Amino acid sequence: MTEEKIVAKVAELMxxxxxxxxxxxxxxxxxxxxxxxxxxxxxxxxxNILFSTSSILSGFDEPQKFLLTFLLTAIPIVGIGAGGLYIxxxxxxxxxxxxxxxxxxxxxxxxxxxxEMDWESSFKAVxxxxxxxxxxxxxxxxxxxxxxxIAAGFAFNITTYLxxxxxxxxxxxxxxxxxxxTFLYLKKDLSRRFNEIRALDKLQWELRRFSSxxxxxxx
Amino acid sequence: MNSETQSSKPxxxxxxxxxxxxxxxxxxxxxxxGTSTGLAYDKLIKYLDWMSxxxxxxxxxxxxxxxxxxxxxxxxxxVQWIMKHVGQLKFPRLRISS
Numbered sequence: 001m002t003e004e005k006i007v008a009k010v011a012e013l014m015x016x017x018x019x020x021x022x023x024x025x026x027x028x029x030x031x032x033x034x035x036x037x038x039x040x041x042x043x044x045x046x047x048n049i050l051f052s053t054s055s056i057l058s059g060f061d062e063p064q065k066f067l068l069t070f071l072l073t074a075i076p077i078v079g080i081g082a083g084g085l086y087i088x089x090x091x092x093x094x095x096x097x098x099x100x101x102x103x104x105x106x107x108x109x110x111x112x113x114x115x116e117m118d119w120e121s122s123f124k125a126v127x128x129x130x131x132x133x134x135x136x137x138x139x140x141x142x143x144x145x146x147x148x149x150i151a152a153g154f155a156f157n158i159t160t161y162l163x164x165x166x167x168x169x170x171x172x173x174x175x176x177x178x179x180x181x182t183f184l185y186l187k188k189d190l191s192r193r194f195n196e197i198r199a200l201d202k203l204q205w206e207l208r209r210f211s212s213x214x215x216x217x218x219x
Numbered sequence: 220m221n222s223e224t225q226s227s228k229p230x231x232x233x234x235x236x237x238x239x240x241x242x243x244x245x246x247x248x249x250x251x252x253g254t255s256t257g258l259a260y261d262k263l264i265k266y267l268d269w270m271s272x273x274x275x276x277x278x279x280x281x282x283x284x285x286x287x288x289x290x291x292x293x294x295x296x297x298v299q300w301i302m303k304h305v306g307q308l309k310f311p312r313l314r315i316s317s
Contacts, residue, residue, distance in 0.1 A: 002302050009305040019313040091315060107298060108239055112232035114301070133315070199311035206308060213304050 003107040010110040011103055016203060017122060018096035023129025023200065025090045026136045033083040033136065037143045040079020044072050044150070062161060070154040073147050080143045087136070119211040123204060130200035137193045141186055148178035148185075229269055231297065233258065237266060238294040241276065241286035248283055 026033075048069065051057050057065050102109050152174035160166055183190075233256075240255045241247065247255070253263045267284060270276045275290030 002298050006298065006301055006305050009308060012310055013305075013308060016310045016313060019315065022315045023313075106239065107301075108232045108236035111235050111297075111301060112230075114305075115230065115232055196313065196315070199313055202311045203313070206310070210304060210308055 006107055007103060007110045010113055011100075014099045014103070014113065015096075017125075018094075020122070020125050020129050020200070020203070021094050021096065022091045023133050024125050025094055026087065027128050027132035029087060029090050030132050030135060030139075033087050034139050036083040036086065037076070037079050037139055040076045040082075041143060041146050043079075044075040044146075047075070048072055048150075063158075066154060066158050066161070070151070073150045073154075076143055076147050076150075080140065080147070084140070114214065117211075119207065122207060126200055126204045126207065130197050130204075133193065133200070134197055137190070141182065141190070144186060145178060145182040148181045149175060152178040152181065229266060233262075233266055234270065234275075235294060235297060237263070237270065238275065238286060238290055241284060242291065242294070246279070246283040246285050252284055 051065075051069060051072075057068060060068065099113060102113060156174050236256045236258075237252065240252060244251070244255070249260070249263060249267070252258075253260050256263065258266070267276060267278070270290065271278060273289075273293075274287055275293055277285045277287055279285055
């Protein structure tokens, strides 16, 4: 019974480390994700500048101009979608459970896994996984904010245009409102991310304590 | 078992594998033991040599390997020792959201 418990505990440990591998995917592919998102935002901003400084839209009336400007938000939306999809594909491709065959041989195999575990690289993986996860959330949040900002700007402008036949009368209010909208929209996601990062920290300490006990105890 | 450390620090999981196999089969010849533990014959001989010096196994007149009471107790002690440390592990629930 005790041997089975050990095998189950080691299986749990390996499953947790498999999960950590997924966080490390973010570290590995973060640059690409950030590039996709940032490039999509830059394109959106550049096209917006082009619209307002050139005479490309001169043939359109005001409502049509609004609509075309609003459609620009589709660019960063597609960027975030593509970036997220890219990360999701990479996370799904992580190989897990490679230890299952070994562990199926019972207690001696559990002992082997523990003895041959590279603790230092596991600690590193947990810590860099947490950092990348936070960075990923940050870039994603910033991108949502920019989209919300463009959308809010559009909503304000069309409202003021319909009511007063004027645009850009509310100044920077859309900046703060979009921040609030983004915060409310991502509230659950933010708290989940915070809990995940805390869980990774906890895991780091748990593994450090365990590995030091294993190393310092003489059998 | 590395050549430099073979007399002082054997791989515990190999020792455990040999003892577990002996527990299941009682008396067994070296070839069968090598097969059931997945160890190369020369490696098994080195381990058996170390284990018999420690009093964990005996080799009878027919060349059969027998687990001693000390060997059995050492295995149980090893299980308890690992359980003491592994049992305390608490894993947080991780679920990545992308």
